[in-house]
Amino acid sequence: MSKRQLAMVMDLNKCIGCQTCTVACKTQWTNRNGREYMYWNNVETKPGPGYPNKWEDMGGGFDAEGNLKDGNIPGLSGDYGIPWDYNHDEIMKGAELAPRSTPQTGPNWNEDEGAGDFPNSYFFYLPRICNHCSNPGCLAACPREAIFKRSQDGIVLVDQSRCEGLRFCIAGCPYKKIYFNPKLFKSEKCILCFPRIEKGLPPACAQQCVGRIRFVGYLDDEEGQVHKLVHKYKVALPLHPEYGTEPNVYYVPPLAGPKKFDKTGKPIEGSDRIPLSYLQSLFGPEVETALETLKTEMAKKKSGQPSELVDLLIAFKHSEMFRLNVQAKKGAEANG
């Protein structure tokens, strides 16, 4: 376990699914050398099978007693999807734009499909990176103990010199956020842009986010937004807490979805299209309280009263969303 824990909060109410984070990550880390199929950051439509396909059904994580559970390993062709190219050279000579191979599946294959029947269908976007868990399933699964948590910030990394490409880590991670590089025969994953972190910069996905949905900071920094959203207001919740890995990416659950329509096409006041039970299945039982807190604070702000929470979530200044140069309190090696 690490002395401090860096964490990220993503406000799902502000995510527009533009994939700028995905592209920022891909161009920085995964557009080459056996990583072409990997999305260390992806944005998927929920409800939906996500990326890799049906990752929530693939096992891993810990049982109620804290014992590692068996899991499966996604295949490149069926689960991640083999990346395809387009005939860009030929369209200059008059050809129609077409993929060079027949796409079978891929990230965003089910984009914007969601669930529910017209006119009451619904969806929202869920950006996902490695959760840099406090009890990581990947770390526990590696028989070679090649995966470690950095003491200074809790970032989970693979020691490439110890990794032998056995892939038990992939079975162990319930989020399927660790990938096998078949060209280099090593496991690879989101590194939370640690070379940027070490220079006081946020990860590329957070830096580039046009919706300003991502806060980055240390959980023990009580003045920081991350601590306040997670611990003070308890509106930011981990994804699938029942997986037992203690994730350190937190989500402000989607709140202001459109209302349902009745048979005559009129909006039903006070209705929510996204069923609470669905949000609970993603973010655990605390989601109800979190949504209540958000509603109350938003009403306060609307009526002209101050609300620190809503001001935080508005994120007036992009630069203030990241607090990376804050030292741990003296004598306190806890991480919040």
Added chain:
Amino acid sequence: MADSRLVPALLVTMVSGLVANAQAAKPPYAPPEAFMNNEVVVVKQAKAGLPTTTKDKRWQSAQLQSFRLYPQRTVRLNDAAANAKLDVAQPLELRVRALASPQQLALLLEWKDESASRVSAKETRVFGDSFAVQFPYVFGEGHRLPYIGMGDEKYPVIAYLGRAADKGLIARTSAAIGFGSSTRQQATRAKMSMEYDGKEKIWRATWMRPLKDDKHDLKRDLVPVAFAVWNGESFERGGNKSLSSWKFLKIEGQKINENYLTTMAFGYGPGEVGDALKGKELAQQSCAACHHFEGVVTAVPDFAPNLSQVGKIATYGYLRDSILKPNEVVVRNLNQNRHYMKTETIEGQRGHPNNAGMMWYSRDEKGDVISKMPSFDYLAPEDVANLLAFLKAVEK
């Protein structure tokens, strides 16, 4: 019936009388036939030079030995697909031929496989059919065998791995001190090849290295060796594999150390092993609280090494040592982060501490390993003998 080798010895005694008495009192040790049949490959000198390919006719001059390899069940890994295959896995027959020249040792290994699986740079869920040959770094009189699953801290092993890939064979030489510890070495390299015979559905692999160099000397009378095979189709890699128990290469032309041979052949001598049924009763009383074996699954899973088919990969000597001197022969724990204490937290930390109760050993101030298993050295010798018989026979 008296061993025929006793006869000349007795004759010498009679002829030379009292003077030769001391020498003749101890006839040359003849290992029991079953030990020779089950555990030993006789390595003949290749008079016409060593074979260079799997099909080389010179292999015909080698003795054909056949060993059974059993699925590794001592520790359970976490790949659901691999575990589903493991649950129905059958033992595998490995045919071994060995030849030596004054400088080199060569092996030909053959095993059945319904289809060839090779690692590919184009898939994430494909595993390569593989084989490995393992030797102790140190062996001979006065040394016990390393733990079969990649050695232990006191007795490291050197392991040679060959893995089928779509672009030929991937070869690795590693040193190891137990599960998960293998580390690539610049040690004595072996030449390896793997060929799949699609018609007969057989993998054939060759392995050759110098008998002796400054790092490792195999130019000895009785060389412990172990084999492993991975079936890629069954998602086997790392600890998901089939392995043999320690076997021995008896290299022709080297003088036999009888003391070492006697020690290694323990379990095959008269009276050394007892009654398996009585052993089973005792095991159900004494072992079942911590270990799983043959239908007995009362213990917490992973609380201790699983004993299913343990006798198929462990020697009698190892089984005896684990009962009487468990601190000497601990099995390396798999990653201890696999079990954590959900009910316990460390103040200020989000993560939970590991469940120390699931560790198989601890360490004293000197760093020596203390097994969680108590010594059963208070058992009567016949009880130990009965347990050995049961453990050698125990199924999954």
